[in-house]
Amino acid sequence: MSTSEILTITVLFHLSGHRSFKHFYLYYVQEHLQKEFPQTVSYNRFVELMQANMLPLTLYMKTCCLGECTGISFVDSTPIRVCENKRIKNNKSI
Numbered sequence: 741m742s743t744s745e746i747l748t749i750t751v752l753f754h755l756s757g758h759r760s761f762k763h764f765y766l767y768y769v770q771e772h773l774q775k776e777f778p779q780t781v782s783y784n785r786f787v788e789l790m791q792a793n794m795l796p797l798t799l800y801m802k803t804c805c806l807g808e809c810t811g812i813s814f815v816d817s818t819p820i821r822v823c824e825n826k827r828i829k830n831n832k833s834i
Contacts, residue, residue: 745777746786746793747800 749769758764762783770780781789 741777741779741781741786741789743793743796746789747797749777749786750790750793750797 749765752769753761753764756764756768758768765783765786769777774780780786
């Protein structure tokens with residue numbers, strides 16, 4: 741399989757809504773997308789190839805898929821556990 745086919749299947753998995761990549765590859769790609777990907781490899785081999793192609797995928801996502809910064813940011817407000825909370829009452833927000 742070519743690098744572009746591996747990247748396409750990887751992106752398609754993330755857009756598909758499937759929970760398990762193994763189920764997605766074995767029962768969707770190899771059965772229903774045989775026309776689009778005629779030379780599919782075994783699941784284990786595909787996982788090895790996918791790991792080897794993470795750098796091209798990362799570069800593609802970095803250059804093509806990031807939008808412009810609008811100035812609006814979201815901050816996660818998950819509480820962080822601490823060992824000693826001496827000043828916990830002094831650091832209230834809102």
